[in-house]
Amino acid sequence: MESKAQPLLLVKDLKKYFPILGGVLNRKVATVQAVDEVSFEVAKGETLGVVGESGCGKSTTARLLMRLIEPDEGAVIFDGEGVGEQHGLSVRDMRRNMQMVFQDSYASLNPRLTIEESIAFGPKVHGVSGKVARERARALLAKVGLDPNLFVRRYPHELSGGQRQRVNIARALALEPRLVIFDEAVSALDKSVEAQVLNLLNDLKREMNLTYIFISHDLNVVQYISDRVLVMYLGKVVETGTVEAIYGDPRHPYTRALLASMPSMDPGNRTTAPALTGDPPNPINPPSGCRFRTRCAFAEEICASTEPRLEMIHPAERHAAACHMEIAGSGHSKAMATSPPKAPPQPQHMGVVA
Amino acid sequence: MTAALRQDQSPVAEAAPAPLVTVENLTVSFKGGDGVIKAVNGVDFTLERGKVLTILGESGSGKSVTLKAMMRLHPPRKTSYTGRIAIGGREILSLSDRELGQVRGSVVSMIFQEPMLAFDPVYTIGQQIAETVVRHEGVSRQAADKRALELLEMVQIPSAARRLKAYPHEMSGGMRQRAMIALALSCRPDLLLADEPTTALDATVQMQVLILLRQLQREMGMAVIFVTHDMGVAAEIADEVAVMYAGRFIETGPVGDVIGRRLHPYTEGLLASTVHGAQRGQRLETIAGAPPNLAKLPSGCAFAPRCRYVEPRCRETEVPLFHPKPDHAARCLRIDR
Numbered sequence: 001m002e003s004k005a006q007p008l009l010l011v012k013d014l015k016k017y018f019p020i021l022g023g024v025l026n027r028k029v030a031t032v033q034a035v036d037e038v039s040f041e042v043a044k045g046e047t048l049g050v051v052g053e054s055g056c057g058k059s060t061t062a063r064l065l066m067r068l069i070e071p072d073e074g075a076v077i078f079d080g081e082g083v084g085e086q087h088g089l090s091v092r093d094m095r096r097n098m099q100m101v102f103q104d105s106y107a108s109l110n111p112r113l114t115i116e117e118s119i120a121f122g123p124k125v126h127g128v129s130g131k132v133a134r135e136r137a138r139a140l141l142a143k144v145g146l147d148p149n150l151f152v153r154r155y156p157h158e159l160s161g162g163q164r165q166r167v168n169i170a171r172a173l174a175l176e177p178r179l180v181i182f183d184e185a186v187s188a189l190d191k192s193v194e195a196q197v198l199n200l201l202n203d204l205k206r207e208m209n210l211t212y213i214f215i216s217h218d219l220n221v222v223q224y225i226s227d228r229v230l231v232m233y234l235g236k237v238v239e240t241g242t243v244e245a246i247y248g249d250p251r252h253p254y255t256r257a258l259l260a261s262m263p264s265m266d267p268g269n270r271t272t273a274p275a276l277t278g279d280p281p282n283p284i285n286p287p288s289g290c291r292f293r294t295r296c297a298f299a300e301e302i303c304a305s306t307e308p309r310l311e312m313i314h315p316a317e318r319h320a321a322a323c324h325m326e327i328a329g330s331g332h333s334k335a336m337a338t339s340p341p342k343a344p345p346q347p348q349h350m351g352v353v354a
Numbered sequence: 355m356t357a358a359l360r361q362d363q364s365p366v367a368e369a370a371p372a373p374l375v376t377v378e379n380l381t382v383s384f385k386g387g388d389g390v391i392k393a394v395n396g397v398d399f400t401l402e403r404g405k406v407l408t409i410l411g412e413s414g415s416g417k418s419v420t421l422k423a424m425m426r427l428h429p430p431r432k433t434s435y436t437g438r439i440a441i442g443g444r445e446i447l448s449l450s451d452r453e454l455g456q457v458r459g460s461v462v463s464m465i466f467q468e469p470m471l472a473f474d475p476v477y478t479i480g481q482q483i484a485e486t487v488v489r490h491e492g493v494s495r496q497a498a499d500k501r502a503l504e505l506l507e508m509v510q511i512p513s514a515a516r517r518l519k520a521y522p523h524e525m526s527g528g529m530r531q532r533a534m535i536a537l538a539l540s541c542r543p544d545l546l547l548a549d550e551p552t553t554a555l556d557a558t559v560q561m562q563v564l565i566l567l568r569q570l571q572r573e574m575g576m577a578v579i580f581v582t583h584d585m586g587v588a589a590e591i592a593d594e595v596a597v598m599y600a601g602r603f604i605e606t607g608p609v610g611d612v613i614g615r616r617l618h619p620y621t622e623g624l625l626a627s628t629v630h631g632a633q634r635g636q637r638l639e640t641i642a643g644a645p646p647n648l649a650k651l652p653s654g655c656a657f658a659p660r661c662r663y664v665e666p667r668c669r670e671t672e673v674p675l676f677h678p679k680p681d682h683a684a685r686c687l688r689i690d691r
Contacts, residue, residue: 053556054527160644161413190412190583190645195627195638202637217557220629224638243634261561263586265630267609270590274562278512279526 006080007041008179008211009098014038014064014074016057020284030284034060036235038074039310042179047205047212049226049243051219051258053280057235058215062183065213066100067091079178096126099172103184105164109156109171115141116152119171126175133174140170143207144200162193166200173208181213186221198225219262223247228318231255234283234291237310241319251313251321254292290324300324302331372443373400374544374577375424380437381601382416382423391648393419395601396437401594403544406571406578408592408609410585410624414645416601417581421547424579425462426454442544460490463538464547467554469530473522479506479533480518483540490541505536509566528559532566539570546571548580552587564590585628589613597621600646600656606675607682617676617684620657655685663688 014035022029035057042048050058064071067084075082078097082088089097102108109118119140120133128136138148144166156164165185172180182201186194198221205212216222222229222243229246231239231254239252250256260275276295281287290308293299302324310322324332382394394416401407411417422428424439426446439446442461449457466472474482483505484498493501499518506514509532522530531551538546548567552560568591571578580591588595592609597618605618616622623641643660646652652659654669661668668687676689 053558162644191624192412192627192641195629195640199638199640224629224634257558261557263590265586265589267589271561274565276558279528279559
């Protein structure tokens with residue numbers, strides 16, 4: 001939790017708008033504001049959980065970090081070096097330090113390569129000799145709990161979903177990265193297999209000093225694995241903080257609704273009324289002001305006219321929320337009239353403590 | 355009042371009306387490239403009107419196969435059924451194709467995980483609902499259109515009149531799932547089959563749809579068989595739970611008993627490996643190994659290779675259902691000591 005140390009990853013004002021082409025001349029008719037001014041940081045050795053519903057931009061954020069798509073604006077700084085900048089870290093070097101595991105374990109493996117070839121592929125591209133790369137592949141297979149003697153010569157279709165996801169994890173680790181992004185990596189697995197993979201991720205993190213960004217829609221899994229959580233809604237960060245702060249004292253109405261929508265696991269105490277009505281709106285032409293206001297029970301005029309900035313609520317918990325009710329003097333009837341003395345003015349983007 | 359009294363006094367009279375659904379020793383197997391796949395290996399249950407049975411299991415446990423068998427939706431040439439399925443007095447496995455067409459939709463109907471694939475993309479939602487009503491109830495097109503509007507309002511689709519003219523791709527995921535529920539309920543079925551209908555939905559929308567389904571089920575007095583892999587969803591909707599493994603019900607009982615006083619080691623493992631926030635920092639308990647290959651099932655208890663309490667006798671004979679309580683049963687030899 002030491003915010004003084006250099007964060008491993010610092011993301012500033014990341015932005016990606018996708019154009020929608022249409023009409024006879026195939027001109028731009030609209031834009032999807034997939035990721036809009038997203039800022040956050042990941043400290044060394046921590047796990048940052050990212051939650052949100054479909055279309056909130058969590059996967060686009062991951063792809064932007066990996067430069068699988070080019071951001072429109074914003075900076076990504078990996079351990080003090082700007083990625084893709086002139087005197088910074090090249091995209092190729094960034095990818096050696098940052099790897100990603102995807103949801104669909106089958107689609108992310110080349111069906112024509114054996115497991116060993118798949119895992120050794122990355123190191124070979126980065127100049128490791130074939131023999132060393134193969135040895136490393138075998139060691140990694142053992143590390144993720146698959147017997148190398150049984151698996152090296154197999155093809156992806158001969159493996160179960162859980163085994164394939166272990167192979168994907170081994171492949172991501174083959175370049176000895178420092179940060180691994182998991183994009184819904186356990187979502188397609190059965191519960192009993194999911195628990196095995198989560199245990200594996202915790203073990204690997206400890207053994208190899210890894211830092212994780214863990215993207216998931218499953219709030220239970222995020223609570224289990226994360227140190228800090230980022231809640232996204234329609235391309236914006238709406239709340240961030242330690243896992244204790246987010247789950248114990250959620251401030252943004254969206255975070256509260258999301259938590260209230262978790263099944264109770266208690267048949268005697270069922271959820272009787274939905275926390276939210278309607279679906280998330282389309283990220284094409286999102287609502288003005290606060291993007292959540294169309295589904296929010298507390299929306300007032302100020303919410304439509306002004307976009308709330310991410311306001312620090314509790315610096316020790318690094319807990320910040322983008323809601324007018326939390327911004328003193330914002331004009332919302334539930335907000336405090338003036339700044340309370342305990343909350344000193346904060347820099348504009350709370351996720352970034354430079 | 356008197357009816358309730360009479361029920362209390364004579365349990366015989368209560369048991370007299372036949373249950374809506376009776377399934378006896380159902381097996382379903384498929385002929386495939388790798389030999390015969392035994393997907394369902396002897397399932398028995400009964401379900402009364404107005405009750406919700408949740409079948410809980412992992413992928414490949416046979417839960418969806420069991421559900422589709424209730425409407426004989428499997429490809430006829432490759433599938434063989436044995437045993438008995440009776441719904442409202444009709445023997446599903448011996449119906450002719452024409453009779454089956456009458457039963458589907460009006461007596462039993464089904465909703466799926468992915469409503470986009472269940473709707474025809476080239477017709478509007480309204481056309482598809484009205485077509486079903488005309489086909490099964492023989493009413494005029496006008497009456498059917500009116501009924502379609504009522505149905506969309508019943509499933510709480512906002513501005514329903516406008517949505518009738520929408521094509522499936524113009525609706526959001528949650529809206530499409532509501533529209534599919536409207537379509538499935540259009541002919542007031544006695545039994546609704548639900549195959550993971552909320553799995554593909556976002557968390558906030560999932561809860562909306564679960565609450566809607568529960569409310570409609572109660573209002574219409576339908577029986578529902580709800581298939582899911584999610585213990586939390588089962589806790590929200592089920593009256594009865596059946597835990598399925600390798601094509602068999604390995605534990606059945608009221609939802610509170612199955613979650614609170616589970617009998618089978620598999621149910622225990624499934625509950626332990628379901629992630630809760632409270633376990634943060636602790637190691638998760640897992641079930642070792644993976645579900646068995648249905649083409650070559652182990653002898654005896656199918657869970658034995660993964661079971662932490664396994665004994666030699668588990669592998670010797672098939673394990674029957676033990677009933678420590680009249681309504682709570684499990685297939686495990688540990689109960690029998």
